[in-house]
Amino acid sequence: MAKLAFLGLGVMGYPMAGHLKAAGHDVCVYNRTATKAEAWAAEHGGRSAASPREAAEGADFVMACVGNDNDLRAVCLGGEGAFAGMGEGACFVDHTTVSAKVTAELYNAAKDKGIGFVDAPVSGGQAGAENGVLSVMCGGDAAHFAKAEPVMAAYARICRRIGESGAGQMTKMCNQIAIAGLVQGLSEALHFAQCAGLDGRDVVEVISQGAAGSWQMQNRHETMLDGKFEHGFAVDWMRKDLGICLETADETGASLPVTALVDQFYKDVQKMGGGRWDTSSLLKRLSVKD
Secondary structure (H helix, E strand, O other), X not given: OOEEEEEOOOOOHHHHHHHHHHOOOEEEEEOOXXXXXXXXXXXXXXXXXXXXXXXXXOOXXXXXXXXXXXXXXXXXXXXXXXXXXXXXXXXXXXXXXXXXXXXXXXXXXXHHOOOEEEEOOEEOHHHHXXXXXXXXEEEOOHHHHHHHHHHHHHHEEEEEEEEOOOHHHHHHHHHHHHHHHHHHHHHHHHHXXXXXXXXXXHHHHHHOOOOOOOHHHHHHHHHHHOOOOOOOOEHHHHHHXXXXXXXXXXXXXXXXXXXXXXXXXXXXXXXXXXXXXXXXXXXXXXXXXX
């Protein structure tokens, strides 16, 4: 068992930190809103800290799941950042979905201090975090990954090292690119079924058993048909992720025409007031009459 810190207790981080405590680790948490960290400590029997540095002091591993590039820099760097509290040989594991650029910056900063850095974004949504069955895609030095993998097993269905530093974030971009196209395709299929007078549930029952089946279809079709979108992964966060994908595509020379189009569709949903709606709300955009 290890001494751990977990930074960021959002819909993903809160249950992930809980799985680590349930696995027997000594866990100290930090959250920007201190009351949330205190509530987690009261619920799970762990400890909370007033700063990332305090949480990270003496920790073997520091896990983070925050919002974006700037949030990650804020919890890592500076006098109160986690790196300032971590000792040589400790390992930082980043579960945030961020750019490969900030990953490279923090990997090098950690290396200069003798700290390991593994980029390890996750997929599986809030339900995956709560049930401890996330897909974890990793980049970083093989030795650091080997040390961190048994710890991440507390909330992973699968955990794989894809390559050197940044490979985990690049793989998460592939994940988000695939999801964007899938959700738009599912939205159009359900919209078509409704317009054709078909029972959407009956349609999904049949086509989900064939080549059209997907996680999105299995887990989102009912709430989509019911017009319920106040849950899940927010459109605002998806646009953040797709922005990273499109920026990186420009740098690598990749062509992402469908991703760029769906990103604009999500922009339409934001204009409808759906920034916090689940990504499956693309259906609602199709259902709005001009």
